[in-house]
Amino acid sequence: MKNNLSNGTKLILLHPYIQKQGGSKSLKLLAFISFFTLVFLLTLIYTRESITKGTSISVSTISASFRSSPPLPKSVVRALVHYASNSNNTDRMSNTDIKQISDVLKQCPHPCNFLVFGLTPETLLWKALNHNGRTVFIDENRYYAAYIEEKYPEIEAYDVQYSTKLSETKELIASVKDQVHNECRPVQNLLFSECKLGLNDLPNQLYEVEWDVILVDGPRGYWPEAPGRTAAIFTASVLARSKKGGNPKTHVFVHDFNMKVDRVTSDEFLCKENLVKSKDMLGHFVLERMETSSTQFCRNHPTSSGAASTS
Template identity: 70%
Template sequence: MKNGNGNTKLILLHPYIQKQGSSNRLWLLAFISFFTLAFLLTLIYTRDSIPTTVAAAASAAPKSANPLLAKPVVDALVHYASNYNTSGHMSNAELKMISDVLRKCSPPCNFLVFGLTLETLLWKALNHNGRTVFIDENRYYAAYVEEKHPGIEAYDVQYTTKISEMNDLIAYVKETIRNECRPVQNLLFSDCKLGLNDLPNHAYELDWDVILIDGPREYWPEAPGRMSPIFTAGVLARSKKGGSPKTHVFVHDFNRKVERVSSKEFLCKENLVESQDWLGHFVVERMEENVFQFCRNSTSSSSSSSSSSS
């Protein structure tokens, strides 16, 4: 470079200045890389730990995290359900009997219902956090209800009995009480004429806390009647393997002859704890396998036993 005197001057940049600029850029790059790596590691660790954390929190959560329905909610559901202006609906007193038992049944409560009725959605709602299974004689209606209400678990069953044959069927049970029609057995493998052996397999494996018999619906001589559901409920209650030793069994239309007579034979008068309107409430206890009578005061069982021994 020339100055005012026409002399040329050469300006040299010291290598330290160039080295300093390059060093600053390297430090900046290293700084950015470090924080990028730290961010990625944090993201990966957090993503992998979320499922474990959630699972641990779920397992550590107390049972109260899935509480029963509040009593005012239950009362409201029962009130509105009982005030349907429809024939065939349960009364407020009948609904309250069942709802009171379901509310005292600690979840998960296993609730078996014979019959898809106007109260189907109510039973599902009242057994909050429990398992409710419905059994109906009409396969098409069961499929329809499941399709319309995906939360409903419903199965169909084929009844082979007739109301006109009730007395003969009861006599048959008394004759075979030590064999096919034992009070304690797995009905899945039973040939008893009154035992239902075509229910879903888990129906025989679950320990039912509450059983409601409100089906089949028809009531005329050739209709199946409710002898089989009542007999089946009595066997399921006495054959429980775990859970509470007691099973609450409700029989609707209890004032009718079939329901009254069948309940007396297989649920037993001594187990009847209350009745309201058309509903009977029985509490049946688990029994030992070597007991061959349904009722403690049953003379038919003892006579059958003595005839067998002779």
Template identity: 65%
Template structure:
């Protein structure tokens, strides 16, 4: 219809018969028809804009509402349902409800978006991803094949592998080496990407070191036998990342699972510090680490170190549930 109208208009304005008639009446007729045509087109355009414009504010409001809802944390009912079905599963090795609740409570109070770093791909991996709704969640695992498989099965999960070179049986020597190098390679505040500290993880993708992590969960690597990697590196790295934050919240929540074991308890006390521990269960310890000055060379206060030295040996078997 638009093409036909345009063609007719051109015929009216440019028709040879009208052009040949040079009388005043014909000229007035030509002017009148031209004016009527232009007025009709202007009215049509204005009417079209008037019809469409009222819907635009509604679309913008709807888009803003959707955007705002996306930034909200999961409702408590959804969180409770997720936790319920995880702990009710038939999988043998999974966290108990009190331990999961510590992580869930921290994530719920975290500002959106929340940056959540997890050492270990476990039975709870998809739960952690879901609980940190709209946040950034990154997983680090010792098994490159499992990490690749997990990402293939769950493309929404961001996982990387790390090749640990430590052994749980070497814990005492490795902790001692950190103390000797606390003013050099093993500083509490540094960019681990360029570190040569034996316990520093420096082979993650570069962008991982640029993120200001709000919550770090240490639930890997494995440490059940002497030749297992142990969690010395992941606990040390968590402590350094927390103290080395450049922006965001000045505090980082570091949660260590299997805290009843020697490696987790000793390294937690050495690199996260008892003075920073705010909650614990039989299996879990929750620390809050403050951002530190670049010239800091001690992980913990002297009082904390004395308490750690005088502490009785940690249990090496899992407590009864």
């Protein structure tokens, strides 16, 4: 009996007394328990392997996706860093005005040609928002333009010499009216123009570009001897109307549109009928390409004291 007890499982399976008393029911119960235990162990092992394997695949997939994602362009990174660090700059454009320009750039046919008069706190932002397009900046300060290009090689900037003065705005507008059939036509190649308000000393290739968006945010115009923006607004209006191909429409934005002199100049050359929206300090015009024989900037000529309506 002692030997039988020490055999454990043998006693249960082979002893004649147990077989008689337990019969087939004990065998079935043991088989069921053994089978259940085996299934449980196999399931546990399989589940652990699956979890480990799945986790490994997930981590690998995520890591691979990070590795395959292209990094942000340098222009975007610099713009974000610069604009965030200068968020308290009082000279910067309002968020409302920036959004108006940004929305147009998003809808612009690609690649988008964007001309900006003035190097401002938003310079890097404009370059970044027009990613994959061409953004050109025009400024009256040759030293600052050179500095910006050296510090930010991705910026394309040129300097231009303005011969105008803010105090002469009325006389300059009058001179255009006198020569609107000749040197100051609304459709012409400004490179060969003798119009006082036409900028003809830009790089030659810029006169051949079909500009989709033009922003006038310079030059300075806050005191009588400052250049003012009359020449920039006139030049923008001629470039927009003289397009030979591409999109026949050009969006022209004038910042500081709340200033009377800029509003009057815009009324003369960009025209009230082309004003899409005026909000905060930004005027938004949409100009269409004109025939080469055109000799009138506006269909309904504004009065000298007229001011564009706001919305």
